[in-house]
Amino acid sequence: MRSLDGALHWLTTQVQSPRQLGEPSEAERWIGASARLTAAAQVEIYREQYWLRHIEALREDFPGLVAVLGDDTFAHLAERYLVAHPPQSPTLRDLGHALVSYLEQRLLQPELLLQQELVLPHAPLCLDMARLEWAYVECFDAAEAPPFDLASLERLGADAWAELRLQFSPALRWFEAHYPVADLRRALLAGEPFVPPEPHYEWRAVYRDAEGLLWDRPLPEAAARLLGQLAANEALGKACENVVAELPAAAEAFDRELGDWFASFGRLGWIVGAEAPAIRPS
Amino acid sequence: MSEARQIRPAHRPAHLRVPDFGVGLGLRAPHYAAIQEAPGSVGFFEAISENYFGPGGRPLQHLDRVRAQHPLVLHGVSLSIGGPDEPNREYLENLRKLVRRVRPPWVSDHFCFCGAGGAHLHDLLPLPYTAETVERVARRARLVQDFLEVPFALENTSSYLTYSSSQLTEWDCIGQVAEQADCGLLFDVNNVWVSAFNHGFEPRDFVRGLPHERILQIHLAGHTDKGTHLLDTHSCAPIDPVLELYRETLALTGPVSTLLEWDEDIPAFSELLPELARIASVRSEVLG
Numbered sequence: 001m002r003s004l005d006g007a008l009h010w011l012t013t014q015v016q017s018p019r020q021l022g023e024p025s026e027a028e029r030w031i032g033a034s035a036r037l038t039a040a041a042q043v044e045i046y047r048e049q050y051w052l053r054h055i056e057a058l059r060e061d062f063p064g065l066v067a068v069l070g071d072d073t074f075a076h077l078a079e080r081y082l083v084a085h086p087p088q089s090p091t092l093r094d095l096g097h098a099l100v101s102y103l104e105q106r107l108l109q110p111e112l113l114l115q116q117e118l119v120l121p122h123a124p125l126c127l128d129m130a131r132l133e134w135a136y137v138e139c140f141d142a143a144e145a146p147p148f149d150l151a152s153l154e155r156l157g158a159d160a161w162a163e164l165r166l167q168f169s170p171a172l173r174w175f176e177a178h179y180p181v182a183d184l185r186r187a188l189l190a191g192e193p194f195v196p197p198e199p200h201y202e203w204r205a206v207y208r209d210a211e212g213l214l215w216d217r218p219l220p221e222a223a224a225r226l227l228g229q230l231a232a233n234e235a236l237g238k239a240c241e242n243v244v245a246e247l248p249a250a251a252e253a254f255d256r257e258l259g260d261w262f263a264s265f266g267r268l269g270w271i272v273g274a275e276a277p278a279i280r281p282s
Numbered sequence: 283m284s285e286a287r288q289i290r291p292a293h294r295p296a297h298l299r300v301p302d303f304g305v306g307l308g309l310r311a312p313h314y315a316a317i318q319e320a321p322g323s324v325g326f327f328e329a330i331s332e333n334y335f336g337p338g339g340r341p342l343q344h345l346d347r348v349r350a351q352h353p354l355v356l357h358g359v360s361l362s363i364g365g366p367d368e369p370n371r372e373y374l375e376n377l378r379k380l381v382r383r384v385r386p387p388w389v390s391d392h393f394c395f396c397g398a399g400g401a402h403l404h405d406l407l408p409l410p411y412t413a414e415t416v417e418r419v420a421r422r423a424r425l426v427q428d429f430l431e432v433p434f435a436l437e438n439t440s441s442y443l444t445y446s447s448s449q450l451t452e453w454d455c456i457g458q459v460a461e462q463a464d465c466g467l468l469f470d471v472n473n474v475w476v477s478a479f480n481h482g483f484e485p486r487d488f489v490r491g492l493p494h495e496r497i498l499q500i501h502l503a504g505h506t507d508k509g510t511h512l513l514d515t516h517s518c519a520p521i522d523p524v525l526e527l528y529r530e531t532l533a534l535t536g537p538v539s540t541l542l543e544w545d546e547d548i549p550a551f552s553e554l555l556p557e558l559a560r561i562a563s564v565r566s567e568v569l570g
Binding site (some may be wrong): 005008012028029030031032033042057091093140141145213 | 342
């Protein structure tokens, strides 16, 4: 049957195939004669462009990862990733949405790398780099949200502070890293050759400022874990308790630095809303 | 060969009467700063709709600044109007939100499909030229135009394959779609040249066979000769034969906003201004 949708589904499958069309007669069933090109060659133009276009789009979103892996290895990774996660969104901006989880899965199950004949040198570093670069992509065009004026919280009593819940900028991400990927990325994009760095544990935030510029900066671990609790809509008091339960050293950091952190978060535009009994709208 | 029809823009359907902005340029990120420094140097800009679907950030800031100083139209590349799936509701909502922000005099996308079964190939794949395609695309184009509440135009794409099931010429197919949907056309002259070479038809037949009164905008661009076929790369200036075809098109349409597209090896903004002047010169010769 040569229905309209039959032709469109067939062509879509051929274009997404990592390999050229095998059987010419299959193409001749759907594709018309041409004085210049065989039916299979006509399809091949689209198939080749599909892979070039999508691997190039991933290169643009993950330039640090390209620099760590090299062009050929990155292209191989991108091809395997695109087979596992074929594009479904109308915008190329979403293309790399699952690359972090794709790499996480392969770190946990190295046999997947073997199955897919995928060589991934510096795999833990690659995962950190992918997290950083995807955070940049997400912050680039995340929704606008005017910063919250922290001065309105000054009149809160101690009980109200414990009940405080905060909303954070949609253009803010933070993640745990085991390598100094942000500094490494800056060096690589400045043209320096890749030298594998020593492991370095840190938390890092990526955010967009009021001018629309993107930045990253280190975060104390306790502050990062507190952000995680608050972003999950936990009240401040309970959030602090939860963090101390998993990271006892956080108690001292909270006593010493909590106020400075909040001032910093506010100054950077990270806090965009707050809800507490005393400031809840009537 | 079909007979040429001399159409004046006044004969357009009332809802498709849009301004003639002269010669414009596709809005590309490397030119943002230069555009701010030279307001008014270009007749209009055309933004790729999907590049501004994100809810915030610099892309929208730049778009707002360009819009404040120039006429701006929106051009989509991902609607997939002929695909097996109905147009994506979230996509249309995003597009309408952008239309309400930018308030373009018209919006366009392509006569093509972009994938099937949930896949999106980010390419403009040709459709079989059949009555079934005409019915499907016309129905959806009417829906899109009604939904966006702004004139909607479909662009002919360049293509590298033909279907054995096609029963119509491309120009008959897209012309029938425009008539049945009561929508506009965006006529890409270079795409006609590329497809005519690849498929062995006479490009003037395409130009003459369209309902000219529905052409709201014209595209010009360059292509690359790959030996066995021409590839629509937008990587250089339009060749002289394409400009000659443009000249013939203008004689049939009257004044229509004309846009230069450049997407690969993008030159500096200042280097593109002479190209725009070359196109403007052809316009002046034809239109007086």
